[in-house]
Amino acid sequence: MAHDVTGSNWRGSQAYRKGVQETVKLRDQAIAASSVGIVIADARLPDMPLIYVNPAFERITGYSDAEVLGYNCRFLQGKDTSQPAVDQLRAAIKAGENCTVTLLNYRKDGTPFWNELTLSPIYDDGNNLTHFVGIQSDISDRIKAEQALRLEQEKSERLLLNILPKPIVDQLKQFEGSLAQQFTEATILFADIVGFTQLSAQMSPLELLNLLNQIFSVFDKLAEKHGIEKIKTIGDAYMAVAGLPVANDHHAEAIAQMALDMQQAIQQFKTPQGERFQIRIGINTGLVVAGVIGIKKFSYDLWGDAVNVASRMESSGLPGKIQVTAATKERLQDKYIFEQRGVIAVKGKGEMINYWLVGKQK
Incomplete structure (x- = not known):
């Protein structure tokens, strides 16, 4: 019986060593493969x-x-x-x-x-x-795939930022609440190129579009320089606002300076007849609602009485002039020079006292 036990232990020991050897061999094969x-x-x-x-x-x-x-x-x-x-x-x-x-x-x-x-x-x-x-x-x-994806995301981001302000883009990404927000005070600018309707009859559509693109590209650079949000262009009209989507206390000054710069910038452009362009500019300050509405073709826009009045300031203005309301003048009178235009009838508002923005005080 003792002999059998010894033999059994020996055979078990041999089997164990063989199993260990096979395991080591498999490990080495796995590492190699x-x-x-x-x-x-x-x-x-x-x-x-x-x-x-x-x-x-x-x-x-x-x-x-x-x-x-x-x-x-x-x-x-x-x-x-x-x-x-x-x-x-x-x-x-x-x-x-x-x-x-x-x-x-x-x-x-x-x-x-x-x-x-x-x-x-x-x-x-x-x-x-x-x-x-x-x-x-x-x-x-x-x-490489991650880098390519990141580049595409950056392209999409740049495209989106060309359409909407960054805070709105961030809000859209996070789906946080309504995309419309009320701002107690902002300053709105409308500009219109004088005589552009007549000019369109003298130029081909492509030539006209190219000229308009050059002019508005200069205006876009001025908006970026002064921290102003371009809202949109409508035909030959240009609309911008300061004081949103991030509120600040210098919105009226930023718009006033941009308006003066726009008057200078338009001088570098001429009609086919060699005549210099002129623009009408209207400015107003007040409460607005800004945001994105609808579910397709997003566009950041403004609504409110203050916006309508700013548009009336442009349409009732004169070529080469910057017409502002009393509300805007009040915020700028210590830094800018104004001339009183007098009382004029404004559609939807009745009679209003308006002013010409002439320049900046030295």
């Missing part, structure tokens, strides 16, 4: 040289094991060692901790690739750091 690069570095030696690389590492980097064993794997970084991820990697190595970083690395032939590297420490039974195991993947295709 892996599609991700696997490296082992000796943390006990200076400069942490590589002591093992699997075939996938060779395929990804182009380096054979004979070319890299005994060297630190920083050679993959090429000359670019200033990447933030490198600092993160060094800190993890110093602390003996796990980390995952994305590095721009270079193959043996010099071609770049994006390497997602996960580094894991190995400690012995005495809790001493002995090795690091690195798992790396070539994620260049993913990075």
